[in-house]
Amino acid sequence: MSSRLTFGTLKRIGAILIAIMIVIAAGIVVGQAPAIFGVEEDPEASITFEDQQGNGSTVTVQSVTLSEGGYVVISDGGDEPLAVSERLEAGSHENVTLEREDDATRELLGQLTATVHRDTSDDEGYAYEASGGEEDQPYLEDGFPVSDTATVTTGDDAVSDSFMVESIDVPATATTNETIEVNATIRNPTEFRAQQPVEVRIDGAVFARQVLELEGGETRTVALETDTSGAPPGNQSIGVYTEDDGVLDRIDLEFHTDPSVSVETASDGNVTVSAAIPEAGFVALERNGAAIGTTDRLEPGEHENVSLELSDNASIDEDEELTVALYAGNPDNAGAASPIEFEGEPVRTTFTPADVETGDSDDGGAGNDSSGE
Structure with missing residues (x-):
């Protein structure tokens, strides 16, 4: 009797131990779920860029941490970077020295910003500007680029x-x-x-x-x-x-008005549009969903009488149905551009060249048929 009770007790203890091991194993699996199931966490970075004295050719970033590796980029608010670091591996780095780009028009002096960028391009080297912002984008924190600002002086009396x-x-x-x-x-x-x-x-x-x-x-x-x-x-x-x-x-x-695009004139090889575009981008001329022409790059704001340049060997017939649409991005890399939307719908206008005034009249052209409707 006593031996059976002991044996039953041992079986219960064994079952409890197995259950505990299952729970522990399940916890480990849950903790590793993002890696096991291919779900990646958002990349993270931090940077410290302190005021310093320099010679105009180099600056030092005191510390930078990158979860996936990448670059530190120094700028002064212009369109092109003043300095770009060598590629940094994932992890923490101290006293990173950056040299001024050979084609930089300004020295590394004054109010400068150091921004941490990812390395996402297949090409070797930093490619954010060259790709129109499609590759090597900044690390983000709460939706803003991870960056820090510093004032760099020479220590000369003229600068002070x-x-x-x-x-x-x-x-x-x-x-x-x-x-x-x-x-x-x-x-x-x-x-x-x-x-x-x-x-x-x-x-x-x-x-x-x-x-x-x-x-x-x-x-x-x-x-x-x-x-x-x-x-x-x-x-x-x-x-x-x-x-x-x-x-x-x-x-x-x-943005001070609703995004929109309208056709002013349209004839074989010549289409002009007016656009209210809320971010840097362009207007594309499309036939059956495929782009056959674009405008030059447009800055945010309202634009009138903007010419669309047709692609090589492209032409339009007066009775065919065409569409003009707003895109954010670079017209030189139109395939990577994103449609601009308003109230959940792409901003675009469908028209037939024969139905558009040629510009000789004051009646105007075709307006939006879809601006968030």
Whole structure:
């Protein structure tokens, strides 16, 4: 009797141990589920870029961590990078030194931004600008590029004479066709009266510029009237800059009108359109869903009488049905561009050349048949 009870007890203990092992194994599987089932976590990165003295040819990024490897890119708000690091392997890196690009038109001085980019291209080397932004895109955190800013000076008296931006005050929101007031507190750190330019930059581009004169040691708050026309919509960086100093903030810019595209004139080999495009892109002319022509690259905003250039050997008949559509991206790489949508629908217009005015009349052309309908 006693032996049977002991044997039954042992069986129950064994069953409990097996159950515990199953639970532990299941926990391990769950913890490894993303890797086992091919689900990848979002790539992550961090960077520290501190104020420093330099010689205009090199800068140092104090630390950078990349989950998948990639590059550090130095820019000053222009269209092209000033310096790009060698490819960095996944992990943490200290004191990464970057050299100025041979074709860079500006030295590595002033207010600079260091951004961490992924390595996604098949080609060797950094390819973000060359691919029209399709490859080697920045690492993102909360939807924004992972970056840090620093002021780089030479330590010379001429550079240290730059007016200093003590603080700025910008509206939280605006539209892309209004004049806003940006207030900046500027200080002259020298003992002498001087004149220097003060600029407002949105997304790196200059939108306002004023020459300011300050007495030695004077601090003044100035109002900079800034026309946002042409600025890209969305949450954008906005900053006030002097010769070698600057302060950044952010502003939510709403596109000032509904995205649209309409045909002005249409004949064999010649189509002109008007477009309200909320981001940098182009208008494509399509036949049966295939592009047979595009405009040049368009900046955000409203455009009139924009010519569409037909592809080689392409022609149009006056009675055929064609479509013009808005795309975000680069017309030189139209296959990688994305349709621009409004209220969930592509922004496009279908038309027949014979039904479009040639431009001799004031009646206009064909309007949108789909702008978020």
